[in-house]
Amino acid sequence: MAPQLPPSGVPVTPDRAGARLSLEGVGRRYGDRWVLKDLDLEVEPGSFVSFLGPSGAGKSTLLRIVAGLEQPSSGTARLHGSGPRPPMARMMFQEDRLLPWRSAEDNVLLGVRGRREEARALLDAVGLADRGDAWPSALSGGQRQRVALARALLHHPELLLLDEPFGALDAITRIAMQRLLERMWLDQPRTVLLVTHDVEEALVLSDRVLVLADGSVGRDLSIDLPRGDRRGHPRLVSWKEELLSDLVEPASAAPGAA
Numbered sequence: 001m002a003p004q005l006p007p008s009g010v011p012v013t014p015d016r017a018g019a020r021l022s023l024e025g026v027g028r029r030y031g032d033r034w035v036l037k038d039l040d041l042e043v044e045p046g047s048f049v050s051f052l053g054p055s056g057a058g059k060s061t062l063l064r065i066v067a068g069l070e071q072p073s074s075g076t077a078r079l080h081g082s083g084p085r086p087p088m089a090r091m092m093f094q095e096d097r098l099l100p101w102r103s104a105e106d107n108v109l110l111g112v113r114g115r116r117e118e119a120r121a122l123l124d125a126v127g128l129a130d131r132g133d134a135w136p137s138a139l140s141g142g143q144r145q146r147v148a149l150a151r152a153l154l155h156h157p158e159l160l161l162l163d164e165p166f167g168a169l170d171a172i173t174r175i176a177m178q179r180l181l182e183r184m185w186l187d188q189p190r191t192v193l194l195v196t197h198d199v200e201e202a203l204v205l206s207d208r209v210l211v212l213a214d215g216s217v218g219r220d221l222s223i224d225l226p227r228g229d230r231r232g233h234p235r236l237v238s239w240k241e242e243l244l245s246d247l248v249e250p251a252s253a254a255p256g257a258a
């Protein structure tokens with residue numbers, strides 16, 4: 001079947017609503033230290049879930065386990081797709097990981113033969129219609145992350161794993177990228193797991209926000225606010241305060257505090 005074209009022009013493969021994720025008793029040990037402990041988690045197909053947690057809480061480890069890049073030391077991590085084949089997952093990182101000797105368009109097409117029209121439509125959708133021939137060195141940080149996002153989406157992943165993808169961007173570019181990501185996700189529903197240190201980013205984008213603490217899920221919030229303009233919503237503001245108090249050590253507990 002030919003791909004449908006939604007209003008943004010992004011090609012869509014029909015009937016892909018995203019992968020379901022089931023973690024049962026997942027643990028991960030490095031040496032004698034358990035970074036993740038007995039973690040149970042179900043993620044609904046098509047939902048947008050963010051992970052917060054202090055540095056070293058195991059957020060990236062969890063993403064690598066879900067991606068199949070690492071095996072859990074205990075328990076099982078299963079992905080169920082919409083079809084008979086195992087669902088495709090793609091990862092995106094804080095660094096864009098573009099190859100400097102390939103143009104933007106050829107970076108989108110990395111490891112893929114043909115599909116140039118689709119790559120161009122995706123570059124168009126991420127706002128880089130006229131930059132397909134540009135070398136990565138001629139693009140800004142935000143533009144390079146747009147190319148990285150287009151490259152991930154070319155594969156129609158049922159699961160998108162984002163490890164602090166906007167962490168290196170300035171505040172304004174970051175908000176523009178959040179809006180772009182949300183629009184692309186609304187255009188083509190898929191399961192998204194986002195690791196971020198930015199509490200507001202998690203609340204603005206997610207259906208669900210999880211806080212990892214001591215190797216398991218410490219808080220699990222369902223964010224049932226309408227999408228579009230969540231920033232400044234009174235409930236978002238109070239969730240933000242709650243989450244920050246989970247994450248930030250009280251000043252009186254900080255070393256050296258009076």
Ligand SMILES: Nc1ncnc2c1ncn2[C@@H]1O[C@H](COP(=O)(O)OP(=O)(O)OP(=O)(O)O)[C@@H](O)[C@H]1O
Pocket residue numbers: 030035053054055056057058059060061062
């Ligand atoms: N390959 C490895 N070998 C040994 N220890 C590791 C390895 N990978 C991760 N760790 C340790 O596991 C812990 C969790 O790391 P992880 O990168 O998952 O945390 P994180 O929550 O993503 O942190 P950050 O927010 O700082 O990125 C850290 O203490 C880290 O040093």
